Each structure stands twice: as structure tokens, then as C-alpha cells.
Amino acid sequence: MLDCDICDELNGELPSWLENESRLMVEDEHFALTPTLGCLTPGYVLIWSKSHVPSMASLRTRERAALLAFLARVVKTLEAEYGAVAVFEHGADGLSQAGNCVDHAHFHLFPCSNGLGQRLGALRENWSILDWSELGSLSGLPYLLHSLPGQPNPAVSLVEEGIKSQLVRRVLAEDLGIPDQWDWALFPFLNHLRETQRRWSL
Ligand SMILES: [Zn+2]
Numbered sequence: 001m002l003d004c005d006i007c008d009e010l011n012g013e014l015p016s017w018l019e020n021e022s023r024l025m026v027e028d029e030h031f032a033l034t035p036t037l038g039c040l041t042p043g044y045v046l047i048w049s050k051s052h053v054p055s056m057a058s059l060r061t062r063e064r065a066a067l068l069a070f071l072a073r074v075v076k077t078l079e080a081e082y083g084a085v086a087v088f089e090h091g092a093d094g095l096s097q098a099g100n101c102v103d104h105a106h107f108h109l110f111p112c113s114n115g116l117g118q119r120l121g122a123l124r125e126n127w128s129i130l131d132w133s134e135l136g137s138l139s140g141l142p143y144l145l146h147s148l149p150g151q152p153n154p155a156v157s158l159v160e161e162g163i164k165s166q167l168v169r170r171v172l173a174e175d176l177g178i179p180d181q182w183d184w185a186l187f188p189f190l191n192h193l194r195e196t197q198r199r200w201s202l
């Protein structure tokens, strides 16, 4: 058996860190949506794949198609509530521990200003635009992906080992003016997590 807290949670185990309440907001056959632990700002959510894979690129073709539909639905609802939304992923290769937050595929989605979009872009120099339909070409490779508001396709960049952990949280915390509070283990922001759950309606 895999030892993965996320698989356990998606299989119905209630997280002890949330006083054994569920944080699940919506799910379908392949994906689930939750607010994130370390919910720096209301509206900061994660899309989890139900299969234990190291990146969304590693999903089977049929699941990747379902991902785009699920993502579009979530973005639409978030935008109605919070305004422009960005998507971020640190995809792992499944072999090394390369600094991704959790070794179970997930997208980060959060409200995104122009300034935050620029900070995300500044993380790498060698972004290239990838058509969403070609996401599978990154299977087995470690990568960063971000998709900014108003851009139809994501920017991706292959990464080496040694990427800082919780990279996107650090950027987000800086943008929010709380640069020391990026670490979910120290700053869970359960108040924002619960607010995000409350405001969700699909
Ligand atoms: Zn898992």
C-alpha cells in the first residue's frame, strides 16, 4: 500500500489537522477540490487527481481530458467569487523528491492580480507556452506550470532538482505582504480555509 496522506483523505479518511472534518468541496470520478492547508488567502484551492500520480501530465489521456473540463468549471466558479484566478503546478518526475509540496498530483488555484502574475513569471526565464492538449508530453519530467488569467494556454518550464519547497506559497505570501507566513506547517490559515469552503457553491 502507498503511504500517502492525500490518497487516504480522498478515500474518505478525515484529516486530523482539521479536527477530523472534511475539507472536500466538490469531486467527480477523477478529481477532487479542496481548500489548501496554508490557505494564505480566501479562494486558494487545490485540485487533486484521484489517482496517485506525480504530476497532472502523468495522468492517462482520458483523465487529462476530464481534468480540463473540471478545471474550467472550477475556474469559472472561483472567478465569479474572487475575480481573476491563476493555476500553478509543480509536477514531479515520480523518482526524486524535487521540492514539490506533496508528491501527489495537484493544481494550485488562487486569486491573481497583475502583480502576482508578474511574480510567477519571474520564477523562471525559460517558460514556453504549451497547448493544454499537449500536457501529456511532460509525463515523467519535473516541471513548473502556470496559467495566468486571460491566457488560454499554460506556460511551462522543465526544472532541475533543488527547487525550493512550497515555491508558489512563498511567492503568494510575498505578494500578500506576509512573506514570513508561506509555510503551511506553521501557518495553516484554517480561518481562510473554512471561509473558502463556506463561499463555495457549484
Ligand atoms: Zn496519493
Ligand SMILES: [Zn+2]
Residues within 6 Å of the ligand: 090, 100, 101, 102, 106, 108
Ligand atoms: Zn503544491
